Amino acid sequence: MTVTSAGMPATGTAPSATGSAPAMPVSFQRRVIRTGLLGAVIALYLCMVGIVPIFNARPLVQGVISLGQAALFLSLFATGFVATRRVAESSSRLIADGAIAGGLSGVALSALVLVGSMVDVRAFMPNASPVLYGILTFNLGTVGFWIPMALGAVLGGLAGAVGLASPRLRRSLFVGLISLFALGLFAGLIRTPMLALPVDELARLLFASDGLTLIGAVVVLVLSVGLHHLQRTRRLDRQFAALPPSQRRRIQIPLIALAAVFVLVLPQGLGSFFAQVIAIVALYVMMGLGLNITLGLAGLLDLGFVAFFAVGAYTVGLLTSTAEFGIAQWPFWAAVPVAVIVAMVFGAFLGLPILSIRGDYLAIATMGFGEIIRILAGSDLMKPLLGGPRGIINIPKPIEVPPDSLLAGPNQIYYIALIGAALIAFVAWRLRASRLGRAWIAIREDEDVAEAIGINLIQTKILAYMLGAAFAGLGGAVFAALVGSIFASSIQLMVSINVASLIIVGGMGSIPGVIVGAIFLIGLPELFREFSEYRFLFYGIALIAMMQLRPEGLLPSRIVRREFQHGGGDEPPESSTSPLAL
Amino acid sequence: MNPTPILEVDDIHVYYGNIHALKGVSLTINKGEIVTLIGANGAGKTTTLNAISGLVPSREGQVRLRGETISGVASHLIVGRGIVQVPEGRRMFARLTVEENLRMGGYTLTRAADVQAGIDRAFEMFPRLKERRTQVAGTLSGGEQQMLAIGRALMAGPEVLLLDEPSMGLAPVLVDFVFDTISRLHAEGTTILLVEQNARMALQIADRGYVIETGMIVLSDLAANLRENDTVRKAYLGIV
Incomplete structure (x- = not known):
């Protein structure tokens, strides 16, 4: 099975079959490795400049995943995705390539944990601390040095597998992930006014004091992916532009009024x-x-x-x-x-x-x-x-x-x-x-x-x-x-x-x-x-x-x-x- | 018919720093005439036009429009007095549409009705521009851009139109078209000062001509006579 078939609608992120990969497997392999190494550099950078440890303090989904971990996972996943993008290959090959690229990035992190356990590099890299290693190994310490490697391979393979999905499903998945991130980040901003309104129970169910609750995360993911995937019609803005001016105005005026009300009440109940x-x-x-x-x-x-x-x-x-x-x-x-x-x-x-x-x-x-x-x-x-x-x-x-x-x-x-x-x-x-x-x-x-x-x-x-x-x-x-x-x-x-x-x-x-x-x-x-x-x-x-x-x-x-x-x-x-x- | 001079350039001197670019240029243009100014690169043709429209200051001499001195008047006011220049190389507002370009040309008009009338007139003159009304000027062909440049200049309702190398960089068939357009403008009563390197074409449609060399007018005569003049034939028409 190939990723791109002629029958697919040409949406924005649809991979084009222009990749030279099938004809030249050697350069293709090299591409995977190159992307994997690039991913390794990015993952190491995220750890070394302290983004991972500092962002670890802020939960994305309460008790499940922190922002720091999410950033790391995202970099591994992205490595796998970029390595397998724009190539038409067999499904097993795609997953394998993704896993190789993601795994390579993971190896760099594993190496960091191993080296760090033997030599104290904190003198010149203050962020290479046991705290960071704890995050990378899920608090197993040196024993768990294999975890980043395995995680990279799994996430990279998963990213390769995403390439198998139809472009639409893929878009839906991305929309879901983006929604999850956005709502997780702005949980506090949404929760505070909700608590002041009669929907406070719902707010407590979906949002923790920082980040989403597990239930909230599932709800957001399912809702956003589902809604996006089920939406069969053309994009709303195009539909809107196609309407005659009188009808357009009929939609516009209430929308503007709604926006005006929103802007006016916005600061109320948000806290100083x-x-x-x-x-x-x-x-x-x-x-x-x-x-x-x-x-x-x-x-x-x-x-x-x-x-x-x-x-x-x-x-x-x-x-x-x-x-x-x-x-x-x-x-x-x-x-x-x-x-x-x-x-x-x-x-x-x-x-x-x-x-x-x-x-x-x-x-x-x-x-x-x-x-x-x-x-x-x-x-x-x-x-x-x-x-x-x-x-x-x-x-x-x-x-x-x-x-x-x-x-x-x-x-x-x-x-x-x-x-x-x-x-x-x-x-x-x-x-x-x-x-x-x-x-x-x-x-x-x-x-x-x-x-x-x-x-x-x-x-x-x-x-x-x-x-x-x-x-x-x-x-x-x-x-x-x-x-x-x-x-x-x-x-x-x-x-x-x-x-x-x-x-x-x-x-x-x-x-x-x-x-x-x-x-x-x-x-x-x-x-x-x-x-x-x-x-x-x-x-x-x-x-x-x-x-x-x-x-x-x-x-x-x-x-x-x-x-x-x-x-x-x-x-x-x-x-x-x-x-x-x- | 007794010709009435509409634009008189009287012994103007222009300096760029220490460079003496125009060393006493004098020309007279009568109402309804096409007068051409021919000369080699760097002879001072564009500088003469710029001095007339006030884009560069002249240190000595006078430019008179209908007998009134306009040297020293700010260039944006000269447009309102009835002299409009079509700059060399067409110079569209490349990111604006054809219609917006025309509207810009009518900047000095204060009444919206005048602007609209000008746009209608331009579209009537160049139906091609009407087809391209909402197209961005930068994507027009060279010939269409020249039409737009002329149309834009006409928006201000000039009595004297200064055309700077309108045939430059155009395919031969378009050169013919541009010169036809100039003849049409002439027939409608616009007075034109035409600067050209294509001396052959220019002398064919012009009533009179001036030859400029290194900042000085060296020859002036009826266009028909210039076409027969030995010096002009050798230097500018390439006929030995």
């Missing part, structure tokens, strides 16, 4: 930690939308975004603080417009000297501006005004409410950031359709032609910087109120990089993209605070994966999608009629 996290996400959405105007519409890569954020934050700090450096003790709401205007003035100031700078040089120049502001804020020169490293403290909350109110603590910041984001999204949306928006797009696409068709480059660019700065300033103002203080150390280059990255990950020029990007790049890392050491490792992996798999971003705008797809028309059916469409 989660509320703080989503407030920060909303804050970044706000700034992302702002930079989206400068970068996404006008194409000006501004890496000094944090400067305007700082200007906004310090302005609010100075105007509202009741402590040492406060100068006016205004209410938050009076200080915000001033902060926005001051940020805009700074935006124009920054914009003027760099008008004729393009591309990479612009990124460097703006980054320098961000650094100047950061260093100035912490300097002795500005110390009498801004407090230097001690910063400005006692910035009051925008609305003074009793601590048990719906608007207490970070909740009100969430709502304020939400209103801010909605406002910015609206402005961005209106601007994009406006004459100014078209001028920005023209500049982004070709500055020289833009000038030739009558666009005032100076005015248009300065306006882009000013508006981007206004939104960053608003972000900074809300940030100051959220944290209640502002220090020079809050002005990190990372803020600029985060904002730029979330636009790239989300999809440049797209408003939903910014929201998705903020959830992925800001929200997720906040939820995994205990793994914060690895934040940048995952950040890097995520960015590389994005560039490889989906360079246009998760939810790209129309124009960006076109660029990456070299698309013909807007609608796929139309492009098929034009011979020039690629």
Whole structure:
């Protein structure tokens, strides 16, 4: 039996029969071994940098499997899967190849346990500890050194066997595994609000305090695999797009209403930690939308975004603080417009000297501006005004409410950031359709032609910087109120990089993209605070994966999608009629 | 018929740093004429156009449109005054659709109805573009891109159209098409300044011509006379 037969539907992950393997068994074998060795390197890396031991503290399924073990298993399974992917082979051969590749990775781990039991390598590899060996051998110690090997072979063989399943079943299995991981990771986030509602019994049944319960895991797996596999119809989004506009609207309006209600009640009952996290996400959405105007519409890569954020934050700090450096003790709401205007003035100031700078040089120049502001804020020169490293403290909350109110603590910041984001999204949306928006797009696409068709480059660019700065300033103002203080150390280059990255990950020029990007790049890392050491490792992996798999971003705008797809028309059916469409 | 000059270029000098690119270029274009500017690579043809449309500053001399001085006026304002340049190499907004490109060309128009009328006119002139309305400009063929470039420039309703090497890089059949288009524009009353390396074609459709060499006008005459001129025949038409 071969894996790919002509009758199978060509779905995304369906293996193509293009593998040269059947004709050249020698190179095929070499491929298996090469993949196995690569898997070994990855598995060793996971152990050595401490991901396995640290993630072991967090259960995925309570009492059954920890996140660290899951990561290890996943790497072994993936090795087997990659080794047998895209090859048409007999079933026994597939399983054997998977087992060889997975087993090879396991051998490396077994060797680690054996070597570790004889020589203490902790001096230069602090993570190669008995704790790690315990995880690898299920607490059998050196006696159980064969376990990783066997486990690798079994998991790799299993992965090879998955290759035998029909592409659809395989997809269903992957959806099941992904659901299991996602729900296991976010168990706490889902459980907390459920406990507050009448479904608390169900919550206790499915979710443990951390991770899923065994019953929950089985339910999730069965439900997700079953639902995905039984769903025989076309993809929902295609079906939706095929509907006439009036019907589409009939579905859209309740969905939007539902989403609005969800967004409004989201922070309630989540507890202050989660509320703080989503407030920060909303804050970044706000700034992302702002930079989206400068970068996404006008194409000006501004890496000094944090400067305007700082200007906004310090302005609010100075105007509202009741402590040492406060100068006016205004209410938050009076200080915000001033902060926005001051940020805009700074935006124009920054914009003027760099008008004729393009591309990479612009990124460097703006980054320098961000650094100047950061260093100035912490300097002795500005110390009498801004407090230097001690910063400005006692910035009051925008609305003074009793601590048990719906608007207490970070909740009100969430709502304020939400209103801010909605406002910015609206402005961005209106601007994009406006004459100014078209001028920005023209500049982004070709500055020289833009000038030739009558666009005032100076005015248009300065306006882009000013508006981007206004939104960053608003972000900074809300940030100051959220944290209640502002220090020079809050002005990190990372803020600029985060904002730029979330636009790239989300999809440049797209408003939903910014929201998705903020959830992925800001929200997720906040939820995994205990793994914060690895934040940048995952950040890097995520960015590389994005560039490889989906360079246009998760939810790209129309124009960006076109660029990456070299698309013909807007609608796929139309492009098929034009011979020039690629 | 007494010709009325619509565009006068009077002794302009352009410098790129220390390089003296235009050393006193003067031209006159009358209303409704096609005037061609021919010359070798680097002679200053594109620079002359850029100086007229304000994309490069001229240090000395004057450009006058309908008798009004426009040198020193910002380039984006010159478009509104009625001079539009079709840049060399077509220069589409490659990621935008055909229709969006046209819409961009009408940037200086303030009324939506004018923009729509311009788009309709462009589609009428180039039915091919209408078929490709939602297609991304970067995927058009070279000939279609040139149509779009001209269509985009016409959106602003120019009195004088500056065409920079419209036949560059096109197949012979498309070169013929582009020159037909220019003749059509001429017949509709647009004044055209045409910069070309394809001197043979340019001199066939033009009323008058100028020859530029190393930043100076060396010859100017009726196109018919230039076609017979020995120097022009040798240097630009390849006829010995």
